[in-house]
Amino acid sequence: MTKILSYLRDLRHGRTVVIGVPYLWFALLIAVPVLIVLKISLSEMETTSISSMISWADGWPTLKLNFSSYLFISGDTLYVQTYLSSIEYALITTIICLAIGYPFAYFMARSPKHLQPMLLMLIMLPFWTSFLLRIYAWKTLLVSNGAINNVLLALGIIHEPLAMMNNSFSLLVGMVYSYLPFMILPLYANLSKLDLRYLEAAADLGTSPFKAFWLITVPLSKAGIIAGSMLVFIPAVGEYVIPELLGGPNTLMIGRVLWDEFFSNNDWPMASSVAVVMILLILLPMALFNKYQSEQAEGKA
Amino acid sequence: MNKIFSKSWMIAVYVFLYMPIITLVVFSFNDSQLVTVWSHASIRWYHVLVHDRELISAVALSLRIAFLSALLSVFFGTFTAFALNRYKRFRGRTLLSSMASTPLVMPDVIVGLSLLLMLVSMQQWWGFPERGLLTILLGHALLGTAYATVVVTSRLREMDGKLDEAAMDLGCQPFQVFKLVTLPLLAPALVSAFLLTFTLSFDDVVLSSFLSGPGYSTLPMVVFSRARLGLNPTINAVATVTITVVSIAVIVSSFYQSRAERKRKLEVAQAYSDSNQ
Numbered sequence: 410m411t412k413i414l415s416y417l418r419d420l421r422h423g424r425t426v427v428i429g430v431p432y433l434w435f436a437l438l439i440a441v442p443v444l445i446v447l448k449i450s451l452s453e454m455e456t457t458s459i460s461s462m463i464s465w466a467d468g469w470p471t472l473k474l475n476f477s478s479y480l481f482i483s484g485d486t487l488y489v490q491t492y493l494s495s496i497e498y499a500l501i502t503t504i505i506c507l508a509i510g511y512p513f514a515y516f517m518a519r520s521p522k523h524l525q526p527m528l529l530m531l532i533m534l535p536f537w538t539s540f541l542l543r544i545y546a547w548k549t550l551l552v553s554n555g556a557i558n559n560v561l562l563a564l565g566i567i568h569e570p571l572a573m574m575n576n577s578f579s580l581l582v583g584m585v586y587s588y589l590p591f592m593i594l595p596l597y598a599n600l601s602k603l604d605l606r607y608l609e610a611a612a613d614l615g616t617s618p619f620k621a622f623w624l625i626t627v628p629l630s631k632a633g634i635i636a637g638s639m640l641v642f643i644p645a646v647g648e649y650v651i652p653e654l655l656g657g658p659n660t661l662m663i664g665r666v667l668w669d670e671f672f673s674n675n676d677w678p679m680a681s682s683v684a685v686v687m688i689l690l691i692l693l694p695m696a697l698f699n700k701y702q703s704e705q706a707e708g709k710a
Numbered sequence: 711m712n713k714i715f716s717k718s719w720m721i722a723v724y725v726f727l728y729m730p731i732i733t734l735v736v737f738s739f740n741d742s743q744l745v746t747v748w749s750h751a752s753i754r755w756y757h758v759l760v761h762d763r764e765l766i767s768a769v770a771l772s773l774r775i776a777f778l779s780a781l782l783s784v785f786f787g788t789f790t791a792f793a794l795n796r797y798k799r800f801r802g803r804t805l806l807s808s809m810a811s812t813p814l815v816m817p818d819v820i821v822g823l824s825l826l827l828m829l830v831s832m833q834q835w836w837g838f839p840e841r842g843l844l845t846i847l848l849g850h851a852l853l854g855t856a857y858a859t860v861v862v863t864s865r866l867r868e869m870d871g872k873l874d875e876a877a878m879d880l881g882c883q884p885f886q887v888f889k890l891v892t893l894p895l896l897a898p899a900l901v902s903a904f905l906l907t908f909t910l911s912f913d914d915v916v917l918s919s920f921l922s923g924p925g926y927s928t929l930p931m932v933v934f935s936r937a938r939l940g941l942n943p944t945i946n947a948v949a950t951v952t953i954t955v956v957s958i959a960v961i962v963s964s965f966y967q968s969r970a971e972r973k974r975k976l977e978v979a980q981a982y983s984d985s986n987q
Contacts, residue, residue, distance in 0.1 A: 431790035435809035438852040442824035513723050516716040539913050542949040545937045546730030555746045647817020664819045684820050699808045
């Protein structure tokens with residue numbers, strides 16, 4: 410009894426609570442659910458419990474695993490194609506975000522110091538207002554009788570409405586639009602800390618500004634580039650809402666397939682297998698992102 | 711030349727970011743049933759909005775969940791930030807920090823699916839919890855905790871431990887140090903974490919769709935189901951109201967925070983000059 414009491418007293422003072430509380434919280438809501446998804450993906454029915462997966466043969470327990478949904482995914486060209494096209498869309502989105510966001514973050518970091526907080530807030534503000542509503546807004550802009558087509562027609566630039574909706578164009582516009590702030594913020598955080606004396610030194614030594622940019626600024630902002638790209642690429646692979654609202658029948662995205670397997674077909678093992686394969690695909694980028702995060706924490710980057 | 715290029719690049723990005731929002735707001739005052747064709751100005755859709763029972767009850771549910779989720783997120787996010795920043799070495803630290811950053815990047819559909827399957831398993835064993843407010847709340851709080859951790863962590867890194875040490879040297883118990891020194895210094899970060907996680911919860915559609923049960927439709931779920939069917943002027947009106955409220959909240963809070971920050975810096979400078987005299 411006294412032991413328990415003294416243990417509880419220690420708890421009150423200590424690091425056990427500070428570490429234990431978040432540990433339990435995340436273990437319960439991240440680690441356990443992922444393990445359950447893994448388990449269900451290997452079973453035939455969603456009701457299968459661990460005990461029924463273990464059978465007794467010759468007095469030894471053997472684990473009965475069911476790889477049928479994985480075999481189905483790898484054998485079905487539509488699934489393979491969907492995974493590939495999700496990665497392709499996510500990759501294109503990341504590249505466009507980087508191409509737009511890097512110069513932007515660079516110019517923002519070079520703009521007058523007193524303006525920077527306001528410029529930053531203007532980037533954050535759309536991020537605070539509903540993501541869903543902003544995607545819906547693009548729908549009203551891009552449809553054939555939408556605002557963009559109407560303006561272009563009225564100006565006489567085009568004579569027929571452009572087909573900008575329910576295809577890869579609208580999908581990419583929506584993805585770039587939603588994820589651009591996630592690229593700009595880490596890049597800006599990184600570029601605004603850049604020591605300008607390096608560039609001055611390079612200029613003094615006769616390096617052209619363009620060369621100095623490639624040899625000094627870009628390598629020094631590597632951490633920001635990686636963080637931004639991962640923050641865009643990883644969620645973009647599994648994006649569901651944007652392809653559902655702005656994509657078309659030909660824009661295959663794996664997030665949509667998972668949703669349909671779950672909600673329309675009620676096939677939980679299949680949905681879980683789709684999820685597990687998706688996790689495997691983003692594992693490497695995630696590890697990269699985590700490594701960068703912890704390096705930031707140690708102050709190395 | 712260079713200046714002109716950089717300025718026009720920045721302006722172009724801002725136009726890209728704000729054009730859809732501005733069109734949404736403008737067309738919410740359009741009388742026509744067609745979202746894309748301007749007829750004349752009216753507040754017709756706002757009338758429709760206030761009489762829309764489904765939307766109103768969805769807003770009420772979303773506000774309740776967002777408030778509770780923000781509280782939970784700030785609570786657990788502060789714990790996580792402290793564990794990761796104040797204790798540099800403990801077994802499983804890497805695991806904790808990876809778990810804490812997972813919801814930031816993991817696609818929503820995976821988080822939603824895995825949480826739901828866990829909750830269903832729990833229900834099979836204990837008959838608890840029913841799908842509804844509580845399950846949506848857990849999902850949002852998980853997502854919010856990850857974001858709150860980032861916000862609180864960045865503040866903790868700016869604060870040096872010297873004040874805590876000073877308080878302890880003067881005989882404070884660890885909890886007193888936390889209450890009297892750390893917490894007041896941390897307060898602005900806790901407020902921004904609360905606001906951020908509130909809006910995240912208020913905005914989420916994917917997690918809610920996985921985790922909700924019959925009769926529990928959040929505002930984004932209602933908006934999403936309508937937007938899927940086609941364009942609908944009431945959504946423009948909802949958008950305008952949301953955008954107005956959020957913009958005011960963000961601007962007011964950032965104004966207050968920068969003022970509090972200036973005041974704090976002034977006090978610190980004052981204290982230093984006093985002590986040097």
